[in-house]
Amino acid sequence: MQVALEAALQGPRGANPLVGAVILDPSGEILSTGHHRGAGTAHAEADALAQLRDRRPLPELSDCTMVVTLEPCNHHGRTGPCAAAIAQAGIGSVVYAAADPPAEAAGGAGYLRDAGVQVRSGLLPEQALDLNQRWFRAKAQGRPFTTLHIAQTVDGLIAAADGSSQWITGRAARLDSHGIRSRADAIVAGTGTVLADNPRLTARDAGGHDLGRQPLRVVLGRREVPAGAAVRGTDGRFLQLKTHDPAAVLGELAARGAGHVMIEGGATVAGAFLAADLVDELVLYLAPLMLGAGTRSVGDLGISTLADATRWRWDAAEPVRTLGADLRLTLEPLPRSRHNERP
Numbered sequence: 001m002q003v004a005l006e007a008a009l010q011g012p013r014g015a016n017p018l019v020g021a022v023i024l025d026p027s028g029e030i031l032s033t034g035h036h037r038g039a040g041t042a043h044a045e046a047d048a049l050a051q052l053r054d055r056r057p058l059p060e061l062s063d064c065t066m067v068v069t070l071e072p073c074n075h076h077g078r079t080g081p082c083a084a085a086i087a088q089a090g091i092g093s094v095v096y097a098a099a100d101p102p103a104e105a106a107g108g109a110g111y112l113r114d115a116g117v118q119v120r121s122g123l124l125p126e127q128a129l130d131l132n133q134r135w136f137r138a139k140a141q142g143r144p145f146t147t148l149h150i151a152q153t154v155d156g157l158i159a160a161a162d163g164s165s166q167w168i169t170g171r172a173a174r175l176d177s178h179g180i181r182s183r184a185d186a187i188v189a190g191t192g193t194v195l196a197d198n199p200r201l202t203a204r205d206a207g208g209h210d211l212g213r214q215p216l217r218v219v220l221g222r223r224e225v226p227a228g229a230a231v232r233g234t235d236g237r238f239l240q241l242k243t244h245d246p247a248a249v250l251g252e253l254a255a256r257g258a259g260h261v262m263i264e265g266g267a268t269v270a271g272a273f274l275a276a277d278l279v280d281e282l283v284l285y286l287a288p289l290m291l292g293a294g295t296r297s298v299g300d301l302g303i304s305t306l307a308d309a310t311r312w313r314w315d316a317a318e319p320v321r322t323l324g325a326d327l328r329l330t331l332e333p334l335p336r337s338r339h340n341e342r343p
Contacts, residue, residue: 001097001124004069007035008044008131009317013281014145014183015259017132018317019044021068023052023091025059038183039259045072045082049089062092069128071100071121072108083108087115095120097128101136131316134280134332143250144185144261146278148270149177151285152297158267159295163196172324173285178203180283184215185258188249189231190269191221200230201264215262220249220269246273271299274310277333282312284329 007020016036021044023031032055034047042050045068052058072082072094086094094117100106109119129136138145151169152158159165167174181187181203189201201217202210217231219240225232232238241249253261263273273279303309311334314320318330 001067001069001095001128003030003033004044004067004097005124005127005131007033008069011036011044011317012038012183013135013147013315013317015039015185016043017070017135019068019070021045021048021066023048024065024067026063031055031059031064039185040078043073043079043082044068046079046085049085049091061090064091065093065095066091067123068094068096069131070098071096071106072112073100074107074111081108081111083111083115087112087117091117093118093120095123097121097123098125101139133335138280143247143254143278144258145280146250146261146263146273147180147184147281147283148263148273148279149180149283149285150270150297151177151287153287153289153291155290155292156297157291157294158297160291161293163295165197165295168289169285169287169326170324173287173326173328175206176321176323176328177283177285178205178211180262181215182211182213184260184262186216186218186253186256186260187262187264188218188220188253188269189263190265191219191223191225192268193264193266194219194225194229194231195223196266198230199264200233202233216253216256216258218249218253220244220265244272246276246278250278267296267299270297271301274298275301277310279333281315282331282333283318284331285323286327286329288325 004020004022008018011018016039019036021034025031032048032051034044034051036044066086072086074081074083094112112119135145153168187201202214204210214237217238219225219231220243222242225240241252250261263269312331313334315330315332321328
């Protein structure tokens with residue numbers, strides 16, 4: 001199971017949980033390892049099965065065991081149900097760490113038992129649940145997994161005193177952020193950012209060309225978005241939500257089928273989502289610049305004393321990256337029940 005947990009860490013966070021799977025022969029030797037690479041790709045179980053195709057000699061699969069960090073799903077999404085794939089492959093035994101809480105995905109263990117597969121659960125469940133604690137929370141709240149993107153100077157500013165902000169981070173960091181955009185179902189900015197910077201909010205390649213898959217471009221706020229604003233585009237994938245309520249925004253996007261939302265707004269929007277405890281992942285690009293004065297990266301969180309500070313930890317799935325002269329840091333918030341922990 002530890003190998004499966006390590007495999008899960010290779011996947012990207014977003015609309016789906018991080019999942020890893022390992023297939024063992026009767027002697028306990030690892031035959032294959034799989035993980036989920038993001039929405040629309042093969043789930044970890046299917047990935048592990050695919051790795052067996054070129055392995056020779058291959059033992060009788062009915063004598064083999066699949067170890068997986070999360071109960072195999074039993075529903076049709078962008079891919080087929082993993083429980084059915086495992087049963088059809090002829091795997092004789094499955095061991096999973098933790099149950100899959102969302103109702104639409106549950107039932108995989110029962111399906112496998114009905115198909116004659118031996119099923120056991122509860123191996124390292126705390127580690128498996130902790131790996132996806134914010135994803136589970138988002139699903140329980142009926143909202144998308146939410147990533148907040150901030151590009152700032154080392155002294156925490158996103159614009160100079162004169163308002164200039166392009167570009168604080170370098171090309172490599174900006175290209176990396178477009179990779180996150182390409183995985184998100186929707187990207188959100190406030191009217192202030194739109195009116196000040198006129199962003200396109202599209203996912204683009206190294207040449208500046210739009211990628212094939214684009215997120216819904218969402219602007220929140222009551223001020224009108226100009227007819228000629230770049231964010232409107234020409235593809236119909238633009239939406240303005242005339243509210244300042246982060247929960248209402250995520251609720252509307254969930255109703256439209258979004259599983260992963262990326263927040264690209266300025267300090268006010270970032271602060272609103274943070275204050276509402278609706279950020280599941282913070283991707284922070286840190287540039288080796290100091291301005292001293294200017295626009296802070298995050299607005300008022302309503303915190304007046306250190307004891308009330310929100311606490312975060314480094315994301316084990318995303319080590320610190322060096323991108324040109326910049327650093328990428330990825331964090332997730334700790335539940336308030338665990339605020340005595342240190343990152």
